Structures are given as structure tokens and as C-alpha cells.
Amino acid sequence: MQVSQRPVIVLDRVTKVYPLPAGDVVALNNISLTINEGEFVTIMGPSGSGKSTLLNQIGCLDVPTSGDLSLNGRDVRAMNDRELTDLRLTTIGYIFQKFNLIPLLTAYENVEYPYLMKHRKNDDTGHVRRLLSQVGIDEALATHKPPELSGGQQQRVAIARALVNDPAILLCDEPTGNLDSQTGIQIMEVLAGLHRRGRTIIMVTHERDIAAYAERTITIRDGRVA
Amino acid sequence: MIGKDILFRLSVRSVRLHLLRSILAALGIVIGVVAIAAMGMMGANMTLSVTEDLSKMANILVVRAYTGGGGGFIGPGGGGSRVVGSSQASDEEMITEDQFRDIDRIAGSYGTVYYVYTQSDTIEIGDRRGRATIIGLDPDVVPEILELADGEYPKSTTSVVIGPRLVDRFALKLGSKLDIGDPDEGTTTTVRVVGILPERGMTLDLNTDSAIIGSDKLYTGIYGGEGEYDQVTIAVDNLDEVATVKEEILAQLNRKEEEVTVQDSSRILESITSTLSTMTSFVMAIAGISLMVAAVSIFNVMMMSVTERVREIGILRSIGTQKSDVRRMFLYEASILGLVGGGIGAVMSLVIGYMVVLGMVGTTEFFFAGESLWYIPFAMAVGITICIISGVYPAWQASNLDPIEALRAE
Numbered sequence: 011m012q013v014s015q016r017p018v019i020v021l022d023r024v025t026k027v028y029p030l031p032a033g034d035v036v037a038l039n040n041i042s043l044t045i046n047e048g049e050f051v052t053i054m055g056p057s058g059s060g061k062s063t064l065l066n067q068i069g070c071l072d073v074p075t076s077g078d079l080s081l082n083g084r085d086v087r088a089m090n091d092r093e094l095t096d097l098r099l100t101t102i103g104y105i106f107q108k109f110n111l112i113p114l115l116t117a118y119e120n121v122e123y124p125y126l127m128k129h130r131k132n133d134d135t136g137h138v139r140r141l142l143s144q145v146g147i148d149e150a151l152a153t154h155k156p157p158e159l160s161g162g163q164q165q166r167v168a169i170a171r172a173l174v175n176d177p178a179i180l181l182c183d184e185p186t187g188n189l190d191s192q193t194g195i196q197i198m199e200v201l202a203g204l205h206r207r208g209r210t211i212i213m214v215t216h217e218r219d220i221a222a223y224a225e226r227t228i229t230i231r232d233g234r235v236a
Numbered sequence: 237m238i239g240k241d242i243l244f245r246l247s248v249r250s251v252r253l254h255l256l257r258s259i260l261a262a263l264g265i266v267i268g269v270v271a272i273a274a275m276g277m278m279g280a281n282m283t284l285s286v287t288e289d290l291s292k293m294a295n296i297l298v299v300r301a302y303t304g305g306g307g308g309f310i311g312p313g314g315g316g317s318r319v320v321g322s323s324q325a326s327d328e329e330m331i332t333e334d335q336f337r338d339i340d341r342i343a344g345s346y347g348t349v350y351y352v353y354t355q356s357d358t359i360e361i362g363d364r365r366g367r368a369t370i371i372g373l374d375p376d377v378v379p380e381i382l383e384l385a386d387g388e389y390p391k392s393t394t395s396v397v398i399g400p401r402l403v404d405r406f407a408l409k410l411g412s413k414l415d416i417g418d419p420d421e422g423t424t425t426t427v428r429v430v431g432i433l434p435e436r437g438m439t440l441d442l443n444t445d446s447a448i449i450g451s452d453k454l455y456t457g458i459y460g461g462e463g464e465y466d467q468v469t470i471a472v473d474n475l476d477e478v479a480t481v482k483e484e485i486l487a488q489l490n491r492k493e494e495e496v497t498v499q500d501s502s503r504i505l506e507s508i509t510s511t512l513s514t515m516t517s518f519v520m521a522i523a524g525i526s527l528m529v530a531a532v533s534i535f536n537v538m539m540m541s542v543t544e545r546v547r548e549i550g551i552l553r554s555i556g557t558q559k560s561d562v563r564r565m566f567l568y569e570a571s572i573l574g575l576v577g578g579g580i581g582a583v584m585s586l587v588i589g590y591m592v593v594l595g596m597v598g599t600t601e602f603f604f605a606g607e608s609l610w611y612i613p614f615a616m617a618v619g620i621t622i623c624i625i626s627g628v629y630p631a632w633q634a635s636n637l638d639p640i641e642a643l644r645a646e
Contacts (some may be wrong), residue, residue, distance in 0.1 A: 066640055069554070071554055071639050071640050072640060091559065092558060092559075095553070095556055095557070095558050095559070096556065096558075097556075098554065098555065098556040099555070099556025099557075100556070102556075104554055104555060106643075110547075110550075110551045110554070110643070111551075112246070112548055112551055112552070113548070114246055114249040114250060114253065114548075115242075115245075115246065115249075119242065119245075122242070123242060123555070124555055124556055126242050127555075127556055127557060127558075127561070128556075171555070172555075175556075
């Protein structure tokens with residue numbers, strides 16, 4: 011577990027406000043934190059605490075109302091939609107609670123999709139196949155579409171998809187939330203293995219035993235770091 | 237290249253997933269394309285057919301009295317007919333005997349000059365009644381200008397030759413008797429069929445297919461108006477002299493004031509072609525309405541597709557798909573519907589267009605001419621374009637979905 015001191019994610023007084031007719035909702039309130047390269051960090055907190063909002067800011071699906079957020083040394087707030095989308099494609103790998111595979115594509119195509127979007131050509135290096143076998147999906151399973159796979163298999167495919175463009179940051183939003191505990195442990199083993207090989211992982215969860223896989227836990231309450 | 241595009245693959249699979257819905261939407265495009273192509277081809281075939289008919293008439297000049305305005309349109313039985321029952325037409329200019337002599341003097345040496353009396357009237361065969369064009373001609377001229385399919389030329393004032401459509405309609409044959417005039421309004425004249433004309437189609441000089449042709453004496457005996465002709469026709473022997481004859485007649489008869497107008501086939505052709513083209517555009521515009529309906533249906537299907545795939549769009553966006561790529565995916569889907577609909581429509585246009593042309597124009601001689609077949613790719617292009625345009629808004633809406641909101645959709 012080699013943790014360098016190079017910061018990958020830096021939040022400086024990040025605030026996110028959702029304007030609603032009934033009054034503004036402050037989802038994130040003045041959050042400052044730094045995550046270094048190679049760290050495995052868990053974000054915990056009760057529902058509504060703002061942990062998903064925080065993950066969306068780091069995942070570039072949303073931009074902060076105020077404060078500074080930089081990923082890999084780049085200022086996110088100054089970026090337009092095209093640049094943010096490009097960042098999501100190349101720098102961030104997203105793993106969701108509900109797997110979020112594309113139902114019309116096979117497992118293989120799901121993994122190849124971000125590769126195609128980045129390189130604008132098919133993968134002829136065997137990279138996609140290697141990733142699938144790393145997460146335990148064999149060639150026969152890879153030809154199936156997501157609805158034909160079990161939850162655990164779908165999440166394995168989703169992990170392979172998140173890794174295909176070799177992102178600097180892996181974001182996991184309750185990655186075991188839709189899985190039974192046995193499968194959940196298998197998925198966590200996969201993530202732990204990735205961390206051992208130096209991947210930066212930020213994971214949102216509310217399960218303590220899942221959070222135990224991480225080396226640092228950040229607790230969020232009412233939009234603040236507790 | 238495009239087949240390798242994963243977004244194209246996604247679009248194809250989305251269309252296939254909702255096959256029935258997609259087929260129904262594409263069917264609208266099929267109908268629109270067929271309607272536009274068939275109507276366009278019908279117009280083109282009519283124009284080509286008329287052009288050929290009239291180019292056979294390039295040596296014909298028709299002289300009518302100047303009426304101050306547009307004058308008569310096509311041949312006898314059109315604007316040139318007098319009101320039935322009035323022996324003297326006071327409301328219409330005719331060619332006088334003097335004018336006819338002048339024309340004959342000028343043009344006689346270039347070809348055959350003859351006068352034509354014509355009008356539409358009731359006829360009665362046994363107890364069956366109908367209408368026909370009655371034409372009166374100089375009996376000496378008839379053999380020169382008309383061929384017979386059967387029988388002989390009329391020699392007396394009670395014998396006539398008739399056009400083939402009358403033969404079909406009233407089951408007439410040589411020797412049949414028919415009455416000209418309306419018995420409710422007084423006198424009728426009985427004539428006997430001695431000759432039958434072949435089908436001549438549309439012509440510039442005389443439209444004989446539904447006509448009864450008798451001598452000038454028979455005509456003036458019924459309607460009066462001797463020496464007042466509806467038109468004077470000149471069949472010029474040498475095509476190169478048509479323009480000269482026309483100019484000379486105009487120069488001499490219209491020296492003091494406008495007395496006559498001279499029509500040649502080129503003017504008529506221009507006028508018919510322009511009328512046909514207006515008509516074709518109009519009918520095609522009506523056919524275009526079916527494409528508008530199809531566009532609404534495509535739009536509807538595309539909006540449904542966007543709504544159903546909101547979550548998928550959210551996933552695509554969250555893992556790094558650009559807005560432009562999402563737009564492209566939905567435009568592909570609209571294009572697939574357009575291409576399938578347009579392609580099937582094009583094939584069906586060939587079949588249905590052929591039947592429409594056969595039914596409406598009567599001949600498919602010109603069906604495979606470029607001017608006619610051109611409407612197939614034209615209609616197909618219109619159909620595909622309309623499909624793509626219908627997909628623009630849904631695609632734009634899909635690409636502008638907020639990824640976070642879209643991911644929350646179930």
C-alpha cells in the first residue's frame with residue numbers, strides 16, 4: 011500500500027446549493043479535503059447527509075456552486091460541459107450501486123464502450139478481454155447482455171468498464187448495495203486488489219464492514235465533514 | 237465505417253427492440269414516399285405523353301377570332317363552342333367568311349386550309365341520351381384531313397362519321413341512326429353513321445374521339461350561322477414554313493386591329509405543360525401532407541424512445557459520452573426509420589407508380605424515362621429528410637438531459 015503524497019483530488023471550501031422554490035438547500039457546506047494518489051477512502055454518512063452530492067462533484071457530473079475543486083491538478087469549475095465529459099471518460103471510472111450497464115450492449119461491448127469513445131476505434135489489443143478475465147468474466151459470459159447476468163456478474167462487468175481507460179480515480183457509489191453479502195465480499199476483494207496495485211479509490215457506503223476495506227474514512231453530516 | 241460505430245449499433249438495436257412501433261412509424265414514411273413519387277411520375281408521364289402527341293401536330297396552325305383576352309384553349313369543343321339553341325352567337329367572336337378567304341389566299345399555297353364549325357350538343361340513340369361534339373366541315377376537305385378506321389366518308393347532309401369513343405359508349409356501328417339535339421327543346425335531326433374514325437388522342441386541330449363529323453350544310457342546317465366559323469385550321473406541308481405562314485396571317489389580318497389569333501403547337505404545349513406542372517405540384521403537395529402526418533408519427537416514436545431511454549442516456553453521459561454523440565445516436569435512429577421507410581417506399585413507388593400511370597395516363601411508354609423515374613429518389617430524399625428533421629428535437633432533448641437526473645430515472 012504505497013501512498014504517495016501527490017494530491018489527486020483537492021476540495022477547497024466547496025459549497026453546493028440547490029435553489030428550490032421553498033428556499034435554497036445547502037447540500038455541501040464549505041467542504042475542504044485532499045485525497046492523495048493511491049489512497050482508498052470511504053465516505054460515510056446517513057442518507058441525505060450530502061455524500062452522494064460530494065461524489066457527484068468529484069465525478070464531474072455536477073459542479074460546485076462555490077469553492078475550488080481540482081482533479082489531477084485541473085480546475086473543474088473552469089471547465090465547460092465538453093471538457094467535463096472528457097474528464098469523466100478519461101480520468102474517472104464510475105461504479106454504481108445499480109451497475110448501470112447499457113442493456114442493449116453485451117458485457118464485452120459495455121466494457122469496450124468507453125474505450126471506443128476515447129480512441130474512436132475498436133480495441134484490437136485484447137485489453138478489454140484481459141480486463142474481463144481479471145474481474146472473473148469469461149469469454150462465454152462476455153457475449154451475454156446485462157439482463158442475462160447475475161448482480162455480481164454485472165458489477166464485475168461494471169468494474170471492468172470503469173477501468174478500461176485506465177482512470178486516475180475510481181469512484182464507487184454503494185458498490186455492494188444491490189448484492190448479497192457473499193457477492194459483496196467478492197466485489198470488495200476485487201476493489202481491494204485494484205487498490206493494492208496503486209489505484210485511487212473513493213467509495214460511498216453506509217455499511218461499516220464494507221468501509222473497513224478502506225484505509226481512511228471521511229464522515230459527512232449535514233453537508234459538512236464531521 | 238458507420239456500421240462499426242457503437243452508437244449506430246445501439247440505434248439499430250433500439251429500433252429492433254421496438255420493432256412493431258418502428259415499423260408502424262416507417263409505414264407512414266412508406267405511404268408518403270409512394271404518394272409523392274406516384275403523383276410526380278403521373279404528372280411527368282402526362283407531360284411526356286402530351287408533348288409527344290403535340291409534337292406530331294407541329295405543322296398545324298389554328299386561327300381563331302381575337303376575343304381580347306386569352307382566347308380559346310385546346311381545339312374545338314373548348315372555349316370555341318357556341319351556346320346550344322342560339323342560332324346566332326352574339327357574345328362570341330367568330331371568323332367571318334371574308335377573313336377565311338383572306339387566310340386561304342395567304343396560306344392556301346403552303347398547305348390545306350379549312351374552316352371548322354363546332355359545338356357541344358345533346359344526342360339521342362334509341363332511348364339513350366348523351367353529349368357529343370358536333371363538327372361541321374367542308375365535305376371536300378374531310379378525306380384530306382381525316383383517316384377512316386371503317387366505312388366511308390359522308391356524301392350527303394344526313395350522313396356522318398363518328399369518333400371511336402362514341403362507338404364504345406353507345407354501341408354504335410356503321411348504319412346506326414342517331415338524333416342530334418335535345419327533343420325536350422324542340423327539333424332534332426336524324427343522321428346515319430357511315431364511317432368510324434380511328435383513335436387520335438389529343439390533337440391541336442380537331443378532337444374527334446368523341447365527335448360527330450358531318451358536312452358544313454348539315455351543321456348550319458341545325459345551328460345556322462353560315463359563314464361564321466369557330467376556327468380555321470391550316471395544315472402546313474413544310475414544317476419550316478409554319479412560322480412564315482403564322483407571321484403572314486398575323487401581319488395581314490391584324491394590320492388595322494386585332495382580328496385573329498394564331499395558335500401553334502409550341503404555344504399550346506407551353507400552356508399545357510405549365511398547367512400540368514401546376515397540377516402536379518398541387519397533387520404532390522397534397523401527397524406531401526401524408527408525409528407531414530408521417531413526420532408527426534416519427535417525432536412521437538422518437539420522443540417515446542427518448543423517454544424510455546432516459547436512464548440509458550444518463551449512463552452514457554456519466555461514463556463520458558459527449559452531448560453530440562447522444563444527439564448522433566438518436567439521429568441515427570430517425571435516419572434508420574427514414575431509410576427503411578424511404579427504401580421500401582421507393583420499391584413500392586415503382587409498382588404503384590406504374591399502376592397509377594397506367595390507369596391515369598393510359599400508357600406506360602414513358603414510365604422508365606429519366607423525367608419520370610427521377611421522382612423516386614426525389615420522394616425518397618424528401619422522406620428521409622423529413623424523418624431526420626423529426627428526430628432533431630428529440631435528439632436535442634436527449635442530449636441536454638442532466639446526467640444526475642437521468643440516472644435517477646427508473
